[in-house]
Amino acid sequence: xxxxxxxxxxxxxxxxxxxxxxxxxxxxxxxxxxxxxxxxxxxxxxxxxxxxxxxxxxxxxxxxxxxxxxxxxxxxxxxxxxxxxxxxxxxxxxxxxxxxxxxxxxxxxxxxxxxxxxxxxxxxxxxxxxxxxxxxxxxxxxxxxxxxxxxxxxxxxxxxxxxxxxxxxxxxxxxxxxxxxxxxxxxxxxxxxxxxxxxxxx
Amino acid sequence: xxxxxxxxxxxxxxxxxxxxxxxxxxxxxxxxxxxxxxxxxxxxxxxxxxxxxxxxxxxxxxxxxxxxxxxxxxxxxxxxxxxxxxxxxxxxxxxxxxxxxxxxxxxxxxxxxxxxxxxxxxxxxxxxxxxxxxxxxxxxxxxxxxxxxxxxxxxxxxxxxxxxxxxxxxxxxxxxxxxxxxxxxxxxxxxxxxxx
Numbered sequence: 001x002x003x004x005x006x007x008x009x010x011x012x013x014x015x016x017x018x019x020x021x022x023x024x025x026x027x028x029x030x031x032x033x034x035x036x037x038x039x040x041x042x043x044x045x046x047x048x049x050x051x052x053x054x055x056x057x058x059x060x061x062x063x064x065x066x067x068x069x070x071x072x073x074x075x076x077x078x079x080x081x082x083x084x085x086x087x088x089x090x091x092x093x094x095x096x097x098x099x100x101x102x103x104x105x106x107x108x109x110x111x112x113x114x115x116x117x118x119x120x121x122x123x124x125x126x127x128x129x130x131x132x133x134x135x136x137x138x139x140x141x142x143x144x145x146x147x148x149x150x151x152x153x154x155x156x157x158x159x160x161x162x163x164x165x166x167x168x169x170x171x172x173x174x175x176x177x178x179x180x181x182x183x184x185x186x187x188x189x190x191x192x193x194x195x196x197x198x199x200x201x202x
Numbered sequence: 203x204x205x206x207x208x209x210x211x212x213x214x215x216x217x218x219x220x221x222x223x224x225x226x227x228x229x230x231x232x233x234x235x236x237x238x239x240x241x242x243x244x245x246x247x248x249x250x251x252x253x254x255x256x257x258x259x260x261x262x263x264x265x266x267x268x269x270x271x272x273x274x275x276x277x278x279x280x281x282x283x284x285x286x287x288x289x290x291x292x293x294x295x296x297x298x299x300x301x302x303x304x305x306x307x308x309x310x311x312x313x314x315x316x317x318x319x320x321x322x323x324x325x326x327x328x329x330x331x332x333x334x335x336x337x338x339x340x341x342x343x344x345x346x347x348x349x350x351x352x353x354x355x356x357x358x359x360x361x362x363x364x365x366x367x368x369x370x371x372x373x374x375x376x377x378x379x380x381x382x383x384x385x386x387x388x389x390x391x392x393x394x395x396x397x398x
Contacts, residue, residue: 034227081280111322181386188379195371
């Protein structure tokens with residue numbers, strides 16, 4: 001079996017923009033809105049989700065022929081839940097600060113529709129190397145949107161970026177940006193801007 | 203009497219102050235996906251409330267009598283998701299047998315509930331907050347009512363918005379998110395209602 005690199009790169013690039021999970025497919029919204037009150041949290045959440053996504057696409061694409069069709073969804077969820085438990089314990093042990101600020105949204109990766117959706121739409125139909133390329137692409141696509149959203153909200157809400165204070169004393173933070181209302185409005189405007197950009201590109 | 207007051211306060215705070223959708227960001231997918239019409243939004247809210255109340259009771263029992271008793275906290279996520287998935291399946295079969303009318307109204311929404319993160323979030327928040335059995339059930343019911351309130355309100359706004367002059371790029375998801383943001387601001391007004 002030879003590996004077609006063009007196809008691999010296409011699978012990888014797909015998740016970055018054309019089928020970006022947050023901007024284009026509008027899935028996985030709960031963590032997108034909830035944890036992006038700072039750039040660091042957004043990045044951490046993106047990486048944790050990517051890890052679970054890549055690993056479960058890898059495993060499921062290997063064993064896809066062993067899973068009977070009628071119990072495939074519960075089987076996928078079990079595999080995903082295993083990796084999520086692993087990620088949760090890893091973060092709690094090595095990055096307790098991040099683990100506590102992401103709180104229940106780490107275990108909630110289990111029910112992130114992005115992960116289950118990719119298993120059903122991609123990993124269960126394609127060979128392992130393509131599934132991993134798709135996982136990496138989708139993971140990076142998810143991570144960059146979350147990080148960007150976190151950066152915008154942190155900048156306006158606290159005048160800082162990744163915890164470094166950028167604006168001086170004169171800046172009065174727009175507290176609304178780090179509150180729930182700011183999350184909805186920022187993401188709404190961001191999706192609108194992305195729509196405009198992709199329309200101009202056509 | 204003291205306990206009763208606590209339970210009532212818990213209910214109010216779950217519905218209004220810590221609204222699952224607008225403040226805690228749980229259950230955003232159905233909130234954006236199934237909120238085009240008030241009627242379907244209400245059915246979805248009803249089905250979710252029903253499953254949430256049952257989930258609260260079931261996961262409290264599993265967590266207290268099995269996971270904590272046998273010291274198996276690492277099985278929490280796996281067992282909760284199995285409980286929720288089978289509960290949804292069971293509820294679906296039960297409603298199909300007993301009330302075909304209700305089944306017709308809720309039918310298509312029930313399978314979707316399994317991957318609604320509001321349900322899993324509820325299951326995870328109960329052990330985290332250390333609620334008693336009754337408090338858990340009230341918490342679950344209140345979370346469902348709060349979800350229904352939010353989704354029906356936004357569906358009403360979206361129905362009106364159909365006739366509004368929304369810029370082309372903002373149509374659909376972006377404008378819904380912006381409205382949800384304004385609603386979240388309104389719900390922040392409740393935050394001083396009671397202090398717990």
